[in-house]
Amino acid sequence: MNYKYHMPTKVFSGKNCIVANSDVFKTFGSKAMLVTGRSSAKKNGSQHDVITALEQQGIDYVVFDKVMANPTIECAYEGAEFAKANQVYFIVAIGGGSPMDAAKAMALLAKQDIQPEDLFNGQYAEDVLPIIAVPTTAGTGSEVTQYSILTNNLLETKTSIAADILFPKVAFVDAKYMSGLPVTTTINTAVDALSHSVEGMLSIRSSLVSDALAKESIRYFVKAAPAMCDAVGSGDVSLLDETVRQDLMQCAMLAGMVIAQTGTTAVHAMGYSLTYFKDIDHGRANGLLLAEYMAVVQESEPQLVAEILAALGMSELSEFKALLSKLLGEVEVLTKDDVVKFSAKAVAAPAIKGNCKVKPTEDEVNAMFMQAFNLAF
Structure with a gap:
């Protein structure tokens, strides 16, 4: 049985783990750059805890809080220039996938002169600013991956930088920062994590270790x-208590460890167009397509789908579809022209071309979109 497993990030998990382990920060230098969005890191207390830990260790810091949802290439370059101008020694990424992904690109660009046209070619030197990751949502698992996903307006999609040098050195996983996170955001990010684990098992790079983690x-x-289903039905965020948040944080981190080994598959390749052109949240986009791709896989690899369903505690794919439908609710409107355009983009993506155990045809991708969005064939 041939496989490799590499996950060099040191993880601290548990309540108040940042302040309790503040000495970790001093190993990376005397000045940090905090990378966040506009407000969430301030509201949920994560930025306060990071600053407290830095101040305990006498470490200076600056804050770059301009990261938007689905960060752009331009944002990454702006943050890198900010890092260079302030002569920082390391980066602390605080937030969901967007700040963490943006921070990784900034860490690379702050140390290497890379032109935008070469940003995704995979040819990088070893020099990069160290990254410490503080996730505040349970979705992308970016705190334990080597990926930086950026919005690429030239190609009208999302594009990935993938390099082992982008693994965060340290991740602090504390579910308390998710307290009060809206129900919809909680669901969408959790479904993103689920998609990572399922897609990991459907990847040609899956292994004994990655499947166990998945x-x-x-x-x-x-x-x-x-609890998520109850919260969706009632809109009551209090149903998503600390125990649920902790479970989701572990779900997301483990799922991140999976895709760090396997990459993603057709679901992500298809979902990127839904996010770019229709502004559908990334995790939701994956969830709307996940069961449809599993149905395609089931045609030729039924035992593989059965293995995933067993982990879900289910025996039929229809049960999984029903759960996703309950969590995600009414689907958005797509046209047949949208489907043709999105399908053509998806089948050209590396995730479909080279990473699926069951590689869907363009006709099958079309059919998956049509089925997911209730369009007549």
Whole structure:
């Protein structure tokens, strides 16, 4: 059995783990750059805890809080220039996938002179600013991956920088920062994590280790699913208590460890157009397509889908579709022209061309979109 496993990030998990382990920060230098969005890191207390830890260790810091949802290439370059101008030694990424992904690109660009046209070519030197990641949502798992996903307006999609030098050195995983996170955001990010684990098992790079992590991640999702369904039905965010938040944080981190080994598949390749052109949240986009791709896989690899369903505690794909439908609700409107355009983009993506155990045809991708969005064939 041939496989490799590499995840060099040191993880600290638990309540108040940042301040309790503040000495970790001093190993990276005397000045940090905090990378966040406009307000969420301030509101949920994560930025306060990071600053407290830095001040305990006598470390200076500056704040770059201009990261938007689905960060752009331009944002990454702006942050890199800010890092260079302030002569920082390391970066602390605080937030969901957007700040973490943007911070990784900034860490690379602050140390290497890379032109935009070469940003995604995979040819990088080893020099990069160290990254410490503080996730405040349970979705992307970016705190334990080597990926930086940026909005690429030239190609009208999202494009990935993938390099082992982008693995965060340290991740602090504390579910308390998710307290009060809106129901919809909680659901969308959790479904993103679930998609990572399922897609990891559907990847040609899956292994004994990645599948074990994926199944454990899926089980954490299943534990949290009843509370998420109740919260969707009532709109009551208090139903997503500390225990649920902790389960979802573990789900997301484990799922990140999966895709760090396997990459993603057709679901992500298809979902990027939904986000770019229709402004559908990334995790939601994946969730709308996930069961449809599993149905395609089931045609030729039924045992593979059965293995995933077993981890979910289910025996039929229809049960999984029903759960996703309950969590995600009414679907958005797509036209047949949208489907043709999005399908053509998806089949050209590396995730479909080279990473699927079951590689869908363009006709099958068309059909998946049509089925997911209730369009007549």
